[in-house]
Amino acid sequence: MWGVIKSVLAAFFGVQKERQRRHDFEHGKPGAFILVGLLMAVVFVVVIAALAIYVAG
Amino acid sequence: MAPKLPPHHSLQHSSTTATAGGQVHDDHDHHPQPRGIMRWLLTTNHKEIGSLYLIFSLIMFFIGGIFALVVRAELFQPGLNLINPEFFNQMTTMHGLIMVFAAVMPAFTGLANWMIPLQIGAPDMALPRLNNFSFWLLPVAFTLLLSTLLMPGGGPNFGWTFYAPLSTTYAPPSTTFFILSLHIAGVSSILGAINIVATILNMRAPGMRMMDMPLFVWTWLITAFLLIAVMPVLAGVITMMLMDINFGTSFFDAAGGGDPVLFQHLFWFFGHPEVYIMILPAFGIVSAIIPTFARKRLFGYASMVYATASIAVLSFLVWAHHMFVVGLPLAATLFFMYTTMLIAVPTGVKVFNWITTLFRGSITFEVPMLFALAFVVLFTIGGFSGLMLAIAPADFQYHDTYFVVAHFHYVLVPGAVFSIMAAVYYWLPKWTGHYPSEILGKWHFWLSVIGVNLTFFPMHFSGLAGMPRRIPDYALQFADFNLVSSLGAFLFGFSQLIFVWVIIKCVRGGVKAPAKAWDGAEDLEWSVPSPAPLHTFETPPDFKPVQH
Amino acid sequence: MRKMLALMTGGGTLFGGASLAHANGWNMPVGVTDLSAEIYTLHMTIFWICVVIGIVVFGVMFYSLFKFRRSKGAKSAHFHENTTVEVIWTAVPLLILVGMAVPATATLQKMYDASDAELDVMITGQQWRWRYEYLGEDVAFNSNMSTPRAQITGEEERGEHYLLEVDEPLVLPINRKVRFLLTADDVIHSWWVPDFAVKQDTIPGFINENWVRINEPGIYRGQCAELCGMDHGFMPIVVHAMEEDEFDQWLVERKEAAEAEAMGVDREWEMDELMERGEQVYGSICASCHQADGGGSPPAFPGLAGNQELIDDVDWHIDVVLNGVSGTAMPAFRSNLNPVELAAVVTYSRNAWGNDTGDAVQPAEIVELLE
Numbered sequence: 001m002w003g004v005i006k007s008v009l010a011a012f013f014g015v016q017k018e019r020q021r022r023h024d025f026e027h028g029k030p031g032a033f034i035l036v037g038l039l040m041a042v043v044f045v046v047v048i049a050a051l052a053i054y055v056a057g
Numbered sequence: 058m059a060p061k062l063p064p065h066h067s068l069q070h071s072s073t074t075a076t077a078g079g080q081v082h083d084d085h086d087h088h089p090q091p092r093g094i095m096r097w098l099l100t101t102n103h104k105e106i107g108s109l110y111l112i113f114s115l116i117m118f119f120i121g122g123i124f125a126l127v128v129r130a131e132l133f134q135p136g137l138n139l140i141n142p143e144f145f146n147q148m149t150t151m152h153g154l155i156m157v158f159a160a161v162m163p164a165f166t167g168l169a170n171w172m173i174p175l176q177i178g179a180p181d182m183a184l185p186r187l188n189n190f191s192f193w194l195l196p197v198a199f200t201l202l203l204s205t206l207l208m209p210g211g212g213p214n215f216g217w218t219f220y221a222p223l224s225t226t227y228a229p230p231s232t233t234f235f236i237l238s239l240h241i242a243g244v245s246s247i248l249g250a251i252n253i254v255a256t257i258l259n260m261r262a263p264g265m266r267m268m269d270m271p272l273f274v275w276t277w278l279i280t281a282f283l284l285i286a287v288m289p290v291l292a293g294v295i296t297m298m299l300m301d302i303n304f305g306t307s308f309f310d311a312a313g314g315g316d317p318v319l320f321q322h323l324f325w326f327f328g329h330p331e332v333y334i335m336i337l338p339a340f341g342i343v344s345a346i347i348p349t350f351a352r353k354r355l356f357g358y359a360s361m362v363y364a365t366a367s368i369a370v371l372s373f374l375v376w377a378h379h380m381f382v383v384g385l386p387l388a389a390t391l392f393f394m395y396t397t398m399l400i401a402v403p404t405g406v407k408v409f410n411w412i413t414t415l416f417r418g419s420i421t422f423e424v425p426m427l428f429a430l431a432f433v434v435l436f437t438i439g440g441f442s443g444l445m446l447a448i449a450p451a452d453f454q455y456h457d458t459y460f461v462v463a464h465f466h467y468v469l470v471p472g473a474v475f476s477i478m479a480a481v482y483y484w485l486p487k488w489t490g491h492y493p494s495e496i497l498g499k500w501h502f503w504l505s506v507i508g509v510n511l512t513f514f515p516m517h518f519s520g521l522a523g524m525p526r527r528i529p530d531y532a533l534q535f536a537d538f539n540l541v542s543s544l545g546a547f548l549f550g551f552s553q554l555i556f557v558w559v560i561i562k563c564v565r566g567g568v569k570a571p572a573k574a575w576d577g578a579e580d581l582e583w584s585v586p587s588p589a590p591l592h593t594f595e596t597p598p599d600f601k602p603v604q605h
Numbered sequence: 606m607r608k609m610l611a612l613m614t615g616g617g618t619l620f621g622g623a624s625l626a627h628a629n630g631w632n633m634p635v636g637v638t639d640l641s642a643e644i645y646t647l648h649m650t651i652f653w654i655c656v657v658i659g660i661v662v663f664g665v666m667f668y669s670l671f672k673f674r675r676s677k678g679a680k681s682a683h684f685h686e687n688t689t690v691e692v693i694w695t696a697v698p699l700l701i702l703v704g705m706a707v708p709a710t711a712t713l714q715k716m717y718d719a720s721d722a723e724l725d726v727m728i729t730g731q732q733w734r735w736r737y738e739y740l741g742e743d744v745a746f747n748s749n750m751s752t753p754r755a756q757i758t759g760e761e762e763r764g765e766h767y768l769l770e771v772d773e774p775l776v777l778p779i780n781r782k783v784r785f786l787l788t789a790d791d792v793i794h795s796w797w798v799p800d801f802a803v804k805q806d807t808i809p810g811f812i813n814e815n816w817v818r819i820n821e822p823g824i825y826r827g828q829c830a831e832l833c834g835m836d837h838g839f840m841p842i843v844v845h846a847m848e849e850d851e852f853d854q855w856l857v858e859r860k861e862a863a864e865a866e867a868m869g870v871d872r873e874w875e876m877d878e879l880m881e882r883g884e885q886v887y888g889s890i891c892a893s894c895h896q897a898d899g900g901g902s903p904p905a906f907p908g909l910a911g912n913q914e915l916i917d918d919v920d921w922h923i924d925v926v927l928n929g930v931s932g933t934a935m936p937a938f939r940s941n942l943n944p945v946e947l948a949a950v951v952t953y954s955r956n957a958w959g960n961d962t963g964d965a966v967q968p969a970e971i972v973e974l975l976e
């Protein structure tokens with residue numbers, strides 16, 4: 001699970017080690033990545049929104 | 058995923074005797090098919106439909122271009138010289154609508170039709186009849202749209218962003234037709250996108266994995282998802298307009314409890330992904346051309362895919378950067394400023410990757426490469442102004458001025474449009490079997506580059522100096538900038554005649570191109586003969602992935 | 606950081622040519638408020654960041670194009686991935702952007718703080734003029750473009766402030782925080798004065814807020830920034846910023862003038878007086894749609910000259926002017942014009958251009974209807 005999260009984070013950042021990438025594509029389940037990806041997208045929105053609301057006071 | 062071969066001869070040959078399927082026909086001239094107009098009306102062949110899209114787009118490019126030249130002629134000097142303000146507003150509006158929905162988008166769909174099956178080793182698109190239908194909706198939609206110019210009260214005059222209530226309560230009577238035509242164009246886009254997704258996911262050659270796909274295929278796959286996600290939003294918002302105009306609702310009318318700003322949220326929730334719809338396939342094209350002429354593999358293939366996906370996700374989270382001055386709460390302004398700044402990062406990564414691909418390559422400068430290189434430089438300039446616009450406090454000054462006009466024309470003209478031209482020069486040998494004229498191509502290129510910069514660079518200055526957009530006449534301090542812009546626009550416009558000339562010449566003859574027309578080109582389309590016969594890959598090719 | 610910003614702004618001056626408070630013709634004006642100067646600094650900072658990135662990126666690019674030409678015998682290398690480089694060029698822009706977001710956020714916080722204003726001005730966008738109302742002071746007026754038609758069509762030489770001049774400018778005091786409340790009567794407009802760095806949409810049915818504190822007296826010009834229909838290009842903004850005591854005096858004078866006009870409501874007006882006043886009001890308010898000759902531009906804007914419905918029915922005519930026609934571009938003028946102006950303009954359009962009904966509508970009648 002942690003591996004999937006790390007890979008999704010790397011994808012968000014846009015850089016991934018070739019070896020890890022190949023490993024994910026060959027052995028990972030696409031469903032898991034899609035689900036975690038969607039969740040992380042929501043988390044991303046919430047984090048930025050929280051920051052904006054906090055700064056706006 | 059095993060490729061599924063669709064029963065492709067079914068419609069096209071319904072009235073003639075079917076030829077043996079499953080063979081590659083070298084000589085498409087002898088291929089029996091309905092003749093004349095019926096051939097084109099009924100075709101389900103991805104190459105023919107691709108050509109139809111491209112020709113349609115080229116015609117619309119000229120019509121939209123004429124509208125732009127009317128605008129630039131009026132703005133050549135201060136004063137109302139040629140046309141009245143009502144007509145001026147119709148011209149700016151129609152220019153924007155036609156260029157976005159009838160020129161750029163169909164051009165990319167045309168390229169997708171032609172090239173995606175060739176690049177993934179598929180015999181055709183997954184849904185060939187739907188493909189025919191998607192195309193033929195377009196001439197209907199845009200004939201209707203153009204006809205509004207002749208209706209009483211004139212055509213749409215509220216800008217391509219058609220903000221309510223200017224586009225509802227205060228709109229000309231033809232607005233209902235405008236809505237209908239956008240609906241039809243939207244249906245066409247959605248169907249086209251569904252077809253592309255189905256093709257890419259199901260019809261790749263055996264052995265081609267997702268991460269083996271050429272970037273043009275990747276970027277189009279992501280674009281298609283964007284289209285499927287946001288075209289319905291556009292359909293929704295124009296339906297709400299339709300109801301406000303004709304059925305007494307007040308979605309966007311404060312007097313009836315509605316909210317004009319709601320319109321803008323909905324429009325830009327569609328509109329921002331839409332601008333990326335117009336640039337992601339361009340990224341794919343440039344990512345094919347640069348490695349070819351640098352004779353070196355694309356640097357950072359995987360990060361290109363990731364950056365495209367990041368851009369797609371972020372593009373849903375930035376829409377209100379078009380609305381910083383409508384009176385958003387502070388927290389909202391901050392949110393959209395932060396996300397907009399973030400979207401510049403993956404965009405930058407793309408540029409870095411292309412440049413690193415050039416580094417230590419073995420570079421030649423054929424016409425497609427010239428357009429691709431100009432794309433990289435000039436698109437980046439558009440990206441820089443985008444970055445400036447992302448700074449919300451500064452956007453209070455930039456917004457709705459010519460600075461914004463400069464920004465989006467840099468990303469769309471030497472961005473999207475140059476990429477389309479690059480693609481045409483790059484793939485013409487595959488389409489026609491002949492190389493396009495190198496000399497004419499270079500004339501076309503250089504005149505276009507000069508024209509584009511003369512037209513759009515001064516707009517940065519007039520915008521910063523305070524010239525609002527969408528005005529038919531301007532204060533005297535903006536006169537010099539406008540004069541240069543207008544001259545540049547005419548230069549750019551007329552240079553495009555060379556483009557047409559090149560294409561016609563190339564279709565009729567020229568230096569014969571081999572299957573692999575460019576010596577650095579690697580993708581599957583270069584393994585079929587030039588010109589590509591009407592039917593290709595009827596038996597799936599042997600695909601050997603390069604180790605990405 | 607401070608120093609760097611200052612340096613960059615200095616560079617900006619070079620770029621712009623001159624560091625005047627007003628527009629120098631090429632670049633964003635520094636403007637005449639603290640906030641406009643701050644925004645100018647942000648603008649120049651991000652501009653120079655872009656220039657530096659541009660030099661690096663295009664430098665590498667043109668170097669490669671020059672150095673690695675096949676015609677010079679370049680052979681291509683085979684590398685196509687490097688995680689370290691990729692991490693660096695993703696992280697560095699990210700950091701730069703965070704560095705930019707911090708000052709931008711601080712400026713936004715100030716821009717959004719409209720509290721403790723000493724004067725409230727209501728700004729209303731209308732097709733195609735501005736209306737200014739000094740809240741609590743009983744002073745209100747419309748501000749129309751005053752550039753003559755003949756200059757626009759080129760029959761007359763264009764003046765220095767072509768298209769950027771109005772019949773009545775907004776008058777504001779310097780050194781006082783002025784809060785703007787912005788709205789619109791018809792479509793969305795946008796009130797923009799570059800020297801204040803204030804641009805705010807005016808939205809029908811909603812009220813937006815913005816503010817300004819001007820540092821220098823002077824005349825500042827701007828334009829409507831949001832496409833608002835036919836004459837969008839012809840609704841300029843002119844602000845006359847005065848010393849504080851001068852402004853106070855001006856306000857008193859305007860109040861007295863307003864009272865004098867209010868008195869006029871009770872008396873009987875002569876036809877000539879009404880016609881004269883009416884022509885003036887018609888020219889500044891109605892003519893933009895219905896045309897100076899009453900011809901209109903059908904179908905959107907019906908003609909008034911020889912309009913039988915109008916000639917036959919004075920009550921209907923008054924009702925249309927007072928309350929507008931919903932679902933069309935005709936606005937309600939009941940709260941934009943005073944009773945004298947309303948009576949005069951109705952009288953004028955009932956008698957001009959050969960309509961010749963002979964009706965003289967009195968301000969008192971209008972007052973009755975308004976109640």
Ligand code: HEM
Pocket residue numbers: 218332333335336378379397398400401404439440441442443444446447452455456457461464465468469472473
């Ligand atoms: C680096 C990435 C980009 C950033 C940060 C960015 C930012 C912005 C911002 C903030 C605006 C709003 C300006 C305003 O109205 O005040 C804007 C407008 C616009 N951008 Fe971009 N942009 C970027 C790239 C692109 C690309 C790639 C395209 C399309 C190919 C594009 C097309 C447009 C268009 C069409 C508009 C104006 C729409 C209109 O108001 O008519 N931008 N951009």
Ligand SMILES: [Cu+2]
Pocket residue numbers: 328329332375376378379
């Ligand atoms: Cu956007």
